[in-house]
Amino acid sequence: MFRALGERLCYSFAMRTLVLYVSKTGNTLKYAEEIAHAVHADLLPARKFKPKMIAEYDTIVFGGWVMGNQIRGLDKFLVHYPQMKEKNILIFSCGMSMVTQQTRADMISSNILDLYHVRYYQLRGSFDYQKLGPIQKLLMNNSLRLVANDPNASAEQQALLAIKDTPIHYYDTEGVNKIISVLHRLETVVEVEEVK
Ligand SMILES: Cc1cc2nc3c(=O)[nH]c(=O)nc-3n(C[C@H](O)[C@H](O)[C@H](O)COP(=O)(O)O)c2cc1C
Numbered sequence: 001m002f003r004a005l006g007e008r009l010c011y012s013f014a015m016r017t018l019v020l021y022v023s024k025t026g027n028t029l030k031y032a033e034e035i036a037h038a039v040h041a042d043l044l045p046a047r048k049f050k051p052k053m054i055a056e057y058d059t060i061v062f063g064g065w066v067m068g069n070q071i072r073g074l075d076k077f078l079v080h081y082p083q084m085k086e087k088n089i090l091i092f093s094c095g096m097s098m099v100t101q102q103t104r105a106d107m108i109s110s111n112i113l114d115l116y117h118v119r120y121y122q123l124r125g126s127f128d129y130q131k132l133g134p135i136q137k138l139l140m141n142n143s144l145r146l147v148a149n150d151p152n153a154s155a156e157q158q159a160l161l162a163i164k165d166t167p168i169h170y171y172d173t174e175g176v177n178k179i180i181s182v183l184h185r186l187e188t189v190v191e192v193e194e195v196k
Helices: 025-039 051-056 074-078 101-110 134-148 155-164 173-185
Strands: 001-005 009-012 016-021 043-044 059-067 088-095 119-124 189-193
Touching: 009 134, 016 025, 025 043, 025 059, 025 088, 043 051, 059 074, 059 173, 088 173, 101 119, 119 173
Parallel strands: 016 043, 016 059, 059 088, 088 119
Antiparallel strands: 001 009, 009 189
16 A cells, blocks of 8 residues: 655555464454454464464464463464564463452563563453363362462462452453554554655
């Protein structure tokens, strides 16, 4: 698309974006769908991602649900980081924890995100203990036991102990809009001299 800009012409390329997701109960998928729809990106479950796809995109967004502070599937995705250094990489997590400076710092540290040149966004999703399968209930109970026995557990962690009786229904519209607006701003604009 050409657009007059004073003495110059401005040529803007449509950025090619891929949105990958790992979702167990649909919350991460909902965020991934909204992002992909807003920026006309391709949407794919992360298990179908192949390294040869990297060359086709300028930007890759990876969203994963959180279990035990780990973003599911992120390690497998970041194995390919050396081939993605020239790309824009955005990562978002979807967990039940409240989003605070502390929980964000914990997520960055638990997922060793400081090692990579990526943008990270922490989104809050829904959680309903009664809807979990037996294995997830068992894992959840183990996590809650760890928090209950940890004298250094933060107030946010302790608040999670009520999670079995209190389902969380959350959709972070502000958070997802922030990701979308960053993606819009990443659109590449190259200025070229006007030819008369
Ligand atoms: C076994 C288990 C462990 C979890 N651990 C965490 C956690 O450490 N931190 C967190 O924020 N959310 C945790 N969650 C909540 C999920 O991340 C949350 O429900 C998320 O919305 C699920 O996303 P999905 O619907 O895309 O699968 C846990 C959920 C389960 C079942």
